Amino acid sequence: MTNLFENINDKNIDKLKRFLRALTVNYPKNINVLSNVNLDNYIAIIDKGSVQFIYNDYDGNKTIIEELKEGELFGTLLSSITEEVDCITKEQTQITYIEFNDITNDEIIKSEFYIVFIKNLIKLLSDQVKNKNNRIELLTKRTTRDKLLEYFRMQSQEKGSKTFTIPLTYTELANYLSVDRSAMTRELNYLKEDNLIKTNKRRITLLY
Amino acid sequence: MTNLFENINDKNIDKLKRFLRALTVNYPKNINVLSNVNLDNYIAIIDKGSVQFIYNDYDGNKTIIEELKEGELFGTLLSSITEEVDCITKEQTQITYIEFNDITNDEIIKSEFYIVFIKNLIKLLSDQVKNKNNRIELLTKRTTRDKLLEYFRMQSQEKGSKTFTIPLTYTELANYLSVDRSAMTRELNYLKEDNLIKTNKRRITLLY
DNA sequence: ATATATTTGTTGCATTTGCAACAATTTACA
DNA sequence: TGTAAATTGTTGCAAATGCAACAAATATAT
Helix, strand or coil: CCCCCCCCCCHHHHHHHHHHHEEEEEEECCEEEEECCCCCCCCEEEEECEEEEEEECCCCCCEEEEEEECEEEEECCCCCCCCEEEEEEECCEECCCCCCCCHHHHHHHHHCCCHHHHHHHHHHHHHHHHHHHHHHHCCCCCCHHHHHHHHHHHHHHCCHHHHCECCCHHHHHHHHCCCCCHHHHHHHHHHCCCEEEEECEEEEEEEC | CCCCCCCHHHHHHHHHHHHHHEEEEEECCCCCCCHHCCCCCCCEEEEEEEEEEEECCCCCCCCEEEECCCEEECCCCCCCCCCCCCEEEEEEEEEEEEEHHHHCCCCHHHCCCCHHHHHHHHHHHHHHHHHHHHHHHHCCCCCCCHHHHHHHHHHHHCCCCCCCECCCCHHHHHHHCCCCCCHHHHHHHHHHHHHEEEEECCEHHHCC
16 A cells, blocks of 8 residues: 655655645544544545544434545545544544645645655545445445455455455444445355355355 | 646647647547557546446446546546446547656656646546545445435535436436436335425425 | 437336344453 | 453344336437
8 A cells, every 4th residue: 555655765754744734643542533623625644543434313323434544535625524424533543634735835846755745645546546436336236245245356356365354344344335234144144055155254265 | 627637728738748648539439448548557537528337247237337527537547447347438538548657757747837737637536536435425325215315415515406407317327326227216206205305307306 | 200229107026135133252441 | 350342143024126027208310
């Protein structure tokens, strides 16, 4: 995974951040991040840790919209951040905020590492689109079975093996695929009965 | 909608494209675009027209994955473009291809409109993420009813009115929401019975 | 203008799925 | 280490939805 400051040495990272007027904040676990942010049009990068975006229903229900990990982006530029959405740190988390307009401010564009930075940023944004495309591909499958099989196919391809360990808990996976967890467990059992997969905890083997 | 060459005059656009070694191609209707592309790691921008990405099933079924219009992006950088996917022009369409590495080639970074171009590109990519996020928000709704209501809410907000005309045919909408079209029609009827909406062709009025 | 293609409307039926309500197991942490 | 919290497993049931197979209405092309 590329990070925003890939191929820039530590000294220059500090300089770069100063030029960008970037704001880097360290949060403890379980902090509502958005409540502290007073920026206008910004991109936020998760340097370390992870956050959950939680949608608060009109009648008090909470839905996890997404979970972002190291290297992932959010911000007004990328998503409609509304009143109803909280962004909660899942662990100690460091986030860097950059104002959109500062991406091309006078100071930064003259620096010798600007090009590298821009390339990193574009790469990160592209990866973000790629991730979303993958999730959309899963979500558009009509049945839980197809969602699971497609997810396993992707994992298998990524890991280069018919056997792999999924990087999510089953609860998180159900959320990611947007299906009921218990119904998903049921479908996993059917897949096993049909000899399409074998599982051991979160270790999956494709049998076809 | 921002376009890649926003705020750059026509003369400079030509220069910019030359510097970027950008390839601009005009396609007639119903052409398979990807079959002609011989680039490595690229971003493609739809300058004019529209395309459909179509997934070809192992047993001959076709599914429309997505439809991209003017200003939207695709390419190896943004999506896994595989054997099974075709990209078909829906009308006469102009597409510009840019190699990722050329985004920061020596010639281009010295030009006076580079900054504008970079900002446009980042804006376009961000918009792309935003679009995907919106679609994901819809797709994660568990019922057709909720998908429709959320879609209408978004449209209503965007248009700033309780009455608006949806920019898709109902067939396309069903595809976008990934639900069966006939089941969607049924649900639309329920929504009308429940006095939540009124429709006239593709003109929707929210009654709440 | 007319034939052809596309979109829309409708309905029965089988299947899938969400939901609820548990128990059992595993993990986190004070 | 012990207790609380989170995750996983299971199942009955009602509701939602995909699918198929049409007819009707629009739109598109020659």
